Amino acid sequence: MADRAFSRGSGLGRTSGTAAGAGRLADRLRCRAQRRVPSAPFAAAMSGGPAASLRLPEAVAELYSASTLAELVDLRRTLHADPELSLQEERTSARLQRTLDELGVDSVTRVAGTGVVGRIPGRDRKAPLVAVRGDIDALPIQEDTGLPFASRNEGVMHACGHDVHASWAVAAARLLQAEPAAGDVLLVLQPAEESGEGAAAVLATGVLDEVGAIFGAHVDLTFEVGQAMIQPGAVGAAADRFEVELRGKGAHGARPHQGLDPITGLAQVVSVLQTVVSRRVPPDQPAVVTVGAVEAGTAHNVIPGRAVLKGTMRSLDPAIRKLLADEVRHVAESVGAACRLEAEVRMLQGTPAVLNDERAAGWARDAAVPVIGADAIRPLPAANMGGEDFAFYLEQIPGCFIRVGARLPGDPVVGAHTPYFAPAEEAIFVGGALLAAAARRASAELAGTS
Incomplete structure (x- = not known):
């Protein structure tokens, strides 16, 4: 499969x-x-x-x-x-x-x-x-x-x-x-x-x-x-993918106030995504949202300018399929904005x-x-x-x-x-x-x- x-x-x-x-x-x-x-x-x-x-x-x-x-x-x-x-x-x-x-x-x-x-x-x-x-x-x-x-x-x-x-x-x-x-x-x-x-x-x-x-x-x-x-x-299940790129401003790890940290924003996006299924999908409808990959930073003391997370959405019903995509996009953009980050969301539709x-x-x-x-x-x-x-x-x-x-x-x-x-x-x-x-x-x- x-x-x-x-x-x-x-x-x-x-x-x-x-x-x-x-x-x-x-x-x-x-x-x-x-x-x-x-x-x-x-x-x-x-x-x-x-x-x-x-x-x-x-x-x-x-x-x-x-x-x-x-x-x-x-x-x-x-x-x-x-x-x-x-x-x-x-x-x-x-x-x-x-x-x-x-x-x-x-x-x-x-x-x-x-x-x-x-x-x-x-x-x-x-x-x-x-x-x-x-x-x-x-x-x-x-x-x-x-x-x-x-x-x-x-x-x-x-x-x-x-x-x-x-x-x-x-x-x-x-x-x-x-x-x-x-x-x-x-x-x-x-x-x-x-x-x-x-x-x-x-x-x-x-x-x-x-x-x-x-x-x-x-x-x-x-x-x-x-x-x-x-x-x-x-x-x-329908098996779709999403990618979220959060863009901020890089800075020295010792002076985080001089940057806009996409890693903290990424962590919050991942956390809030866990509520999509539990709070937005009816409990009798099987659905999954999983973050499977994150990419951010290259050194322990450098705040990067960007961070990326990738995941999958699974559903059995076409209406739930659309709901998941809409909610993942909403979470990424809203949480990103709250962290003063620019969020770019890419939805990659897979098999129905x-x-x-x-x-x-x-x-x-x-x-x-x-x-x-x-x-x-x-x-x-x-x-x-x-x-x-x-x-x-x-x-x-x-x-x-x-x-x-x-x-x-x-x-x-x-x-x-x-x-x-x-x-x-x-x-x-x-x-x-x-x-x-x-x-x-x-x-x-x-x-x-x-």
Whole structure:
């Protein structure tokens, strides 16, 4: 998802109490990762063992042969070991394009620079088109999972599961070849989700102009393998940015009265911003305002002439989105003026809220029941304030964004965008099955053959 956290310079290896705790967690995760690579079920399947030995829902295990399981795991591990940042996914795209060509997918071509699209024929080539999307880019994070197929690219990691997403999109393609939908299904392997540019770039090409429904998914370690979140309405937040520059007058640190100190003004702006959500947003509306970076000064005894703060605003409702932007601007300008500082506020609009279409979500949910069972379809436990550029598709095309369980029982819940993020590979097959089933159901509904 289009949020960034730990980077190479995060200092997680230092010996503070927090860092020591992070180190213990890293050791625990490395041990777990090493124990399950290859995991016993995969080892059995790859050596011809029964599908029942997989840690998968029975209906999912029955969909894949041992050779297909092995090929998809190999694809995921190849992608994971060679991650590439947004709009730089050249090797990733080449591998995925070659894979689709080898599968016999129709009309495989590049899109939006480093994206790839292909078409899986349906029973009626004139029926409405449905799309399945997987994203492919990585993050500027130094991996610390201990996986034997860990990133070999310094400071770049698949820390958000896009290697799994690309692999389950290929899995869905294979399932749709084996059991075609009513109409054609367009497979979209999208670049640049993390930078928030990819979906808009794909839409701009016109390749989705004829699509009647679109489906995508994301790994989620709050859910176990075999579980999924499929529901209508808001399942991800609008993610906007703000930058505030406060300009004053520099002075010697020993003579602050001769200057106009932007650092004290910045501190007050940060403090008052904490009241935006608590005092201006209705309590039943999820919202977040976070200051994530401040820049000011170069020496201990010099008052600088300027200070900058940067942050993010998250919301699920368009009216709250506008309210946050207005209130952040008002606070920065008003507090700045009270401190006799000039305030320049820049609002950088990001991805909109992820709003699942009610009909499409119903199709996806109904299609998922035979795959994982009704009891395994779980609601979001709380508002998800992460951003996701799949939202751009949903502004123009009815669709549904699914969250797919990617944690084995007993494993810790580890957040995305961290150096330790390691979703269970079983999620590849569940995600592929859910997306293929949703595409078939939507295709049948749109074609009037359900």
